[in-house]
Amino acid sequence: MSANIQLPTDTGLYVFVNNQIIPSTEAYLHISDLAIQRGYGIFDFFKVKQTHPYFINDYLDRFYHSATQMNLMVPVAQDVLKTIIRELTTKNNLAESGVKMVLTGGYSADGYQPGTPNLIITQQPFSLPTQAQYQTGIKIITHEYVRELPTAKTINYTMGIRLIQEIKDSGADDVLYHQAGAVSEFPRCNFFIVRQDDTVVTPAENVLLGVTRKNVLALAATRFKFAEEPVTLKDIYEAKEAFLTSTTKRVLPIVQIDDKIIGNGKPGRVTQALLQDLISLEDKELAETGGRMK
Amino acid sequence: MSANIQLPTDTGLYVFVNNQIIPSTEAYLHISDLAIQRGYGIFDFFKVKQTHPYFINDYLDRFYHSATQMNLMVPVAQDVLKTIIRELTTKNNLAESGVKMVLTGGYSADGYQPGTPNLIITQQPFSLPTQAQYQTGIKIITHEYVRELPTAKTINYTMGIRLIQEIKDSGADDVLYHQAGAVSEFPRCNFFIVRQDDTVVTPAENVLLGVTRKNVLALAATRFKFAEEPVTLKDIYEAKEAFLTSTTKRVLPIVQIDDKIIGNGKPGRVTQALLQDLISLEDKELAETGGRMK
Known part of the structure; x- marks a missing residue:
């Protein structure tokens, strides 16, 4: 060349x-x-x-x-x-x-x-989050935006990449999209909150249907209440816990959104349980297939 | 390779x-x-x-x-x-x-x-519109969408290219974006209407600032009233004329939007005047520079 x-x-x-x-x-x-x-x-x-x-x-x-x-x-x-x-x-x-x-x-x-x-x-x-990120949780910022074709995994990351610098400047780790206060997803991850009554909730609209999101919902169903329904910024401020899910990040605790601390500012019990459950699910799938493709 | x-x-x-x-x-x-x-x-x-x-x-x-x-x-x-x-x-x-x-x-x-x-x-x-398109005008359809960074000419045409088939299926030539009825632009062209009082109007918000748009506005200023302000679908239905502008298409008359005929369904006097003025402006620029770059 x-x-x-x-x-x-x-x-x-x-x-x-x-x-x-x-x-x-x-x-x-x-x-x-x-x-x-x-x-x-x-x-x-x-x-x-x-x-x-x-x-x-x-x-x-x-x-x-x-x-x-x-x-x-x-x-x-x-x-x-x-x-x-x-x-x-x-x-x-x-x-x-x-x-x-x-x-x-x-x-x-x-x-x-x-x-x-x-x-x-x-x-x-592979590049996983650091142990520190899992133990202390991450800070996120918000940005008003909805992907143009949310259910398709298109290569268009114009907005996400433009926001890299803003995330850095804010000392944050990622950016959560919302529209008029109704949150949807991160550029590359799904979003969950845990309500005060331990209900695990994730937005249903304007999101990519993540495979880790699906697995975490199924795991949540075995031991918590759960719901796919609208989540507002206000719901997050009042939540007990928050976390993101993705293929590389699994279940990563979020402890701050913009200038607001979520819950007690530490990774929560439900978040940590779901992370352990997900790791077990991955191990189980690997063992069942003996490392071969199904 | x-x-x-x-x-x-x-x-x-x-x-x-x-x-x-x-x-x-x-x-x-x-x-x-x-x-x-x-x-x-x-x-x-x-x-x-x-x-x-x-x-x-x-x-x-x-x-x-x-x-x-x-x-x-x-x-x-x-x-x-x-x-x-x-x-x-x-x-x-x-x-x-x-x-x-x-x-x-x-x-x-x-x-x-x-x-x-x-x-x-x-x-x-170069591929210009056909003479038939200039003489009879084109039909357009509408789609609810706003480009994510309207003032930047990014390579993201996810929406425009997905709509190619819908434009064809409708027997139309292009698609006009609007949000809740407020129109903005085409995937690759700007949009204008001519009101019943001959005012030339183009949307000011959520549009790429086209060079042909700028030239046409300057030409309109020499002999018509003109305005950069919001244009709604209702404004189009009540307009006398409509046209699009672009580098390749210059000033192209629009005679139908979805199932509604615009004005008398024929290319209008103001549209045709602006097309001729634009061609003259191009000729003038070429003559002034003697074909060399300024």
Whole structure:
């Protein structure tokens, strides 16, 4: 690629681009791709232990669903995609990692009409929250915004990335979106509160249906009251606990929102119970499958 | 690029990628670019006659302004960018064309934090509306949506591209965004109405500040009343004329919105006058500069 003065980071890892597994440093898309021209594409991301992808069917179902919502066709069937993922993760041989699948609008002749989608699969070593974050909880800020197509995992993170600096400047760890006080989600995580009566509540509208969100709701159902319903900023101020969920962060306690302390300012009992339950659920799934893909 | 089974269209044209002018077929970005990973980038687009770019300073000003709004740094100064554009358009030697500059979030190590932006400049032959469209006017549909950062020309066209099929299915030519009945803009054009008293009106809020919009407002000021103020769907139904403006479409009459005919259903006198005035303005600018860049 003599044409580019910029060189990508060499991770030493392999990636899948369309029909081939190749070194990451050789993985390029033509500039006519609709992701580059118009930010048009979808993706999904899941966690892998050696070659075992956790809850893979949920993530693949969502990937294909996002594609449908954006009128894009995944070029391979779900079982073929699983085979590709197995080959890639075997070749990269990482202890713990994240796998990301991106499907773009493809090479567009006029820079607006979608072409044949390009499928990219990458794998990176994993970066979990720090122990300190789990033990002391995190601070978040808020921003008025609703994603334009909340149930699809599109690649559009214009707002989230623009807010990186504001999060840093506030000494916070993430930003929670709301509209006129009704909260929805973080750029990359779902949001939960625990009410004073121990009911676990998460917003039902304008959110991506996270796989960890789904797992945590199912776990909450076994020992707490729970609800998917509107959550306002006021509800958060009056809550006993708050936390976020995501594939990489699992269940992460939130102790401050803007300038308001949540509950007693410490990670709560329900939050910590759900984190332990989730870790057990992951271990159970891994043991059941013997580390192989279901 | 043996790694890609997909091949881009070979336009036979040259493009600029970072520091070099190269054949379009050789212009690739690494998949870690933040446009591909997160749809993060900005662009601008202007019209060129031979090597004369119309109203170039307005477009470049907006390009740098969009970059600032997205915390991206254009890697070259404005006069250097002009020199590059002159070299590229000289090399491609097209009679009439559009030049597009794209600035992406750059190669990102973690797929979220921006890197050093990649600058791409491409040139394509021009596609104007048909004579029939100017003579009979077009039909548009409406959709409830506001761009997330209206004053920046970001690459995010998730909504516009998803609506391509709906526009086709409705036998329409474009889609006008509104929020609770207050209209703003098209995915790629600005919107105007002409009131019964011949006042030329365009929405002031939630719109990209189009260069053609600015020129048309200045032209309207010389012989009509004009205003930048809120426009509702009801205002459109009661209007005498309606039209859109854009770099490629100039001033294009609109005669139907959803199932409602606008005015007498034909391109109006004020619309046609402004189109002629705009063509004269373009000719005047070209003559004044002798086809060279100012």
